[in-house]
Amino acid sequence: MSKRKRPDSNVPSQSMTDQEKILYNLIQSKQGLGIWSRDMKRETNLPDNVVDKSLKSLLGKGLIKDVVNVQFKGRKHYLASEFEPSPEITGGKWYDDQGRLDxxxxxxxxxxxxxxxxxxxxxxxxxxxxxxxxxxxxxxxxxxxxxxxxxxxxxxxxxxxxxxxxxxxxxxxxxxxxxxxxxxxxxxxxxEPRVGAMASIPCGVCPRIAHCTPGGIISPTTCEYYTKWLDF
Amino acid sequence: MDTSSPELCLLCCQIIGDYYGDFYQALFQKLTELGRCSAQQLAQSLHVPLRNVKNGLAGLVTLRLVFHCTVHDGPTTYTADLRGVYQVLRIGKLVQLAHNDHGSLAARIIETACNLKHCTLLELVDRVSRHDEATDESTIRSMVQALIADQYLINLRATHLKATSDVHREIESSMGSAVARITGTKAKIEHEEQVRLQTNQSLDTSTTEYGYCDTRGTRPTEGDQNGAVRAPQTNDMRDERLLQPNLYRVVLHAEMQGLRASATRTHGSLAAKVLVAAAKIVANPNAWTPSPVINFKTKSLQKTLVIEADHEQSDGNDVVMSNGNGSLDRDTSSVTIAQVEASLSRLAEGPYIFIEHMIEDWYIDKSAMDKYVREEELFKVLESRIPQPAPRILRILMNKGKLEERTLQELGLLGARDLKQALLEMKRLGFIDLQEIPRNAQRQPNQTVFLWFHDHERVQRYVLEGIYKSMTRLLQLLDLERTKIESTLAKIERDDVKGNEKQALGQAEYAVLSRYRKVEAWLNTEIARLDDSVAILRDVPTVTVDF
The missing domain is CATH 1.10.10.10 (Winged helix-like DNA-binding domain superfamily/Winged helix DNA-binding domain)
Known part of the structure; x- marks a missing residue:
């Protein structure tokens, strides 16, 4: 569950441009889920460079923060700084801050x-x-x-x-x-792990078993594993 | 049995080569390559005189390694009996089981029956008494009767000497022209089911064509599917009926051992004993009669356990053969009804959900039990080949069906990299597969859903192929080791050396022979262990019995 923090009174929200306000309101409306920059561009119809510049500015002012989505590592999600990222974004309590499973x-x-x-x-x-x-x-x-x-x-x-x-x-x-x-x-x-019949013989764990043929390069007569296995 | 398995064909050829020599091996190998063929075709492809081929085929048919089929107006054709050949490997185990249950005389009787392949009761008694003059005929006879009652020896029917496909075809043709008129999917399915049932009935060992009832003589004889006339049985007729060793008992034993190991691990030895005793009630040694859900009472199970404990106690001083395949449980303590009841309750709560308690009776669903044993065996094979998290992934896929990688990650609490590595390794080994579902016609990877899934039957076949190949390699190794000391082995066969090897052979030669014997015992034990896996994965019946 996302928790709302007490708003910081020092935030210079008055100094935001109109575009920044539009973006900030959109990001804030998404709460803990946040929003991907491409979705932001689609929903606001603002030009790419304006969105990028505004996001940078909002990040600089500390009004928003970016979080890596655990399911799509390449996608940065933005959310208002007063919200905590939801488990859908972070993957829940089993993931660390970098979105890696702990x-x-x-x-x-x-x-x-x-x-x-x-x-x-x-x-x-x-x-x-x-x-x-x-x-x-x-x-x-x-x-x-x-x-x-x-x-x-x-x-x-x-x-x-x-x-x-x-x-x-x-x-x-x-x-x-x-x-x-x-x-x-x-x-x-x-x-002790459970041992099946195949575990106790070289063929059972041999990585080359598919290539093994009588008279071939890998064969039961030339098998080194068997030589060692039968060395009493 | 899957006759299309190339590794099984190679294994069977190797077995024949080991046990019966090169000529039989060459004939059998050609038969597996050609499929059904006549003696002339075999002679042509092997470039061997027809007379020799016919002699060889006669030998193979007598040894029940090849089926022959003679139709009214056509030539006699021959097909390889892979099941028959494979079962040669199980003879030792059956003898051991008979020894454990009934003692050394029973072991000798079963060994003789296995050598003869099939015989009448009189023949069997005669053959055993000739080799064992110390035991009188009436003792042998009563032991044979006990073995028949315990289904170590079962009736032989004419259908057992034919390939299942031939039996199937004969039954279909006996239905006459009505078969040709069957239209519609439902009617065809019903017809196929009827044919399958009749095939199993005709293979059922509890009756014979002549209406002899089974063993104990308590079951009333019934008419077979062909409406054969049933004559009342007499002692003479019982003596003259044909008997064969029941190698299906080995499969049952492997299944029981699997259950015992699993229950001992999870619930302790007493619960394991109770589970095995209950499973034995539902496990029918007649391979051709599927066991449905069977009920039993706690009191009867407790009695069985007490009888088993007494039996084990009385056998306590017997010499037990040790070939590395299972051992006798010597716990002689008797159990009370309350203990049995408590053990069954605990087992039924999990993971042995095939046990159920209703009103006063306990029920066991045999097919669910078989499925449980097969899955346990499969996991044993998997765990020996890939470490965690592969078994975890497989359990998720078996429970949930087809899943995306992301869902697997969430359900299994797995990191993306670990999961991907495990999935690729499992796919390489054939335990899972990938299905692509494109969202559009362009089939772009980013627009495609990739679902991982586990096809149990396919995996089972794949694992079996691996086991067959390993068994073949072990037999080939044994052959190689035998070739290395061929001269010594020939020497110890001589009458003056036999039993006096240490003195007759030089020290160095005797050391080589001792090493060979160790290797032989080692390899044979491993083959027997692999056969236990085959018994569980292949021969423990699926929902229906179909050999």
Whole structure:
């Protein structure tokens, strides 16, 4: 959600030209979503050079600011300085100021979620969010919805399994029908990846398997990987 | 089975070469290249005398590696039986399973049945008793009956000796001229479904053409689709019916092992035991009869588990063969009804959603269970080839269908660069594909929507091709290793050397032989592991059973 800041009384809004006023009003009307310069030109019908000059002037006066759109890195969006960019522009809380996904932080949060789910044995998203909040490892509080996104990523990674509580046994502390999560494998098992039959033989991971033919340049009889593999 | 798979054809040729020699291999290879052909055509293309080709084909037909088809007014034609050849690899596993379930005598009986391919009960008992004089005939006979009851040995029907396409064609022709008059899509679909059902019925091993009922003799005999006259069965008729080893049990075992591994990982060993016991109830060892949704009661499942525990306990002192393929669970603790009930409840809440509880009974949807096992296996293969975030992307695509890169980025919390790299790698390996949807006729890239998608069947075929190729390479390596010490291997076959290798061979030669044996065991174990993947990905039935 975009938040409106208190207007700065020192802003020289009176010193704006007519074109600057038109552009400023348009930018302000878009609130936190902001507007792309090309859309601005189309909506105001002002010549390109006037728009560019006015934008530069408004930026100089600190009345507007430019933000990189996370979905279209080449497009600068302008918004009034009293607004904060909306998640549609910045990509939300998981993106940094340059519009890049903050993978490091996401991984840290995933580890935290996994740790708390493992400690709790079975937990709902609210329980995980609460546990993280109580641990005070994060600078700011994250809502259950935000933690839910991280937990769902863990489900997709198969680190966590999603279950519906039936209110009995290990689900006794969770209301019936609530979605809850538990670790899909023990701590020791989690360190080792699941190994399929193909992983244990050279052909399974060979990048040149498509070119391998008996009697060819790459062949089972001349394969170096197999020579090493069968070296007892 | 996909007969259009070139890697499977190569693998089958390699198997025949290894087990039955070069001449059979050359004949079979030509058959896979030519498709259906007569002995004359084979002789011409191989430049071999017709008499030799006919002898070779007779051998291949007897070994059930080639189908033959004789029509009323045409020549006899031959087709390669890829399924039959591939199953040669599974004989060892079936013998091991019989040993685990029924002991060493059962293993000998199954081994004999596999060598004979098919035989009557009398023949089988006779053959086993000739090689095992210490065991009396009545013991062998009762063990054979036990193996029939457990569907290790199943009835052989005439249709099993024909290619499925021939059976299909015969059934269609038996429907007469009515087939030609069928018009309209719906009627054609209904007709095809009817033919498919009749094909499966004619392959069903629970009955034979002569109305012998299956094993336990408890099921009433029913008329088959051709309205064959059913005679009441007598002991003599039971003795003379043809039996064959049921290699489909190996597939079932692989499926159960897959479920066990998955449930042990997620819910622990007790829940895994309960899940496997429940899955065994719905898993029908008769490959030609699809299992629908089947119900069972907690009490009956608990009884099964207790019986299994007792059985395992009593077998505890038996020597277990160790070929690296699965081991027996020696947990002898019995379980209570409450424990079974609790385990089933936990399993049903996720991710084993094919288990459902309604009123007093539990239900298992077999097709959903099969799908779950297949997907797990596919993920195992994927995870061994590409690290995260590929499995995450694949799960999103499997759940949501076709997606744009941007949506994938949002759903998977992935950076653009990481996502692109993973997508390209997955596409290179054939796990996903890209669909282009142009917004206008100019087909400009900036006006085109690119959707990533995962075609499960195509990926499965692709993965299978990779596994077949790997198996072929392993067999070729084994062949190469064998060639390297050909003279030593010939020497140890001699009567004076057999069993006395260490003394008869020099130290260096014995070291070479020991190394070869290690390599052989190693490669065979890997082939068996790859076969488990094939069993799950290819042979665990999809919605309908169609071999």
């Amino acid at each position: 993978s490091e932080f996401i991984n840290f949060l995933k580890d935290q979620c996994l740790k708390h789910i493992r400690n709790l044995k079975i937990a709902t998203v609210d329980m995980v969010a609460d546990a993280i909040q109580r641990s005070r490892v994060l600078k700011r509080d994250y809502s259950s919805q935000e933690i839910g996104e991280i937990v769902r990523a863990l489900v997709l990674d198969d680190h966590v399994i999603e279950m519906r509580s039936n209110g009995v046994g290990e689900f006794a502390s969770i209301p019936t029908g609530r979605m809850c999560y538990k670790c899909s494998r023990s701590l020791d098992a989690a360190k």
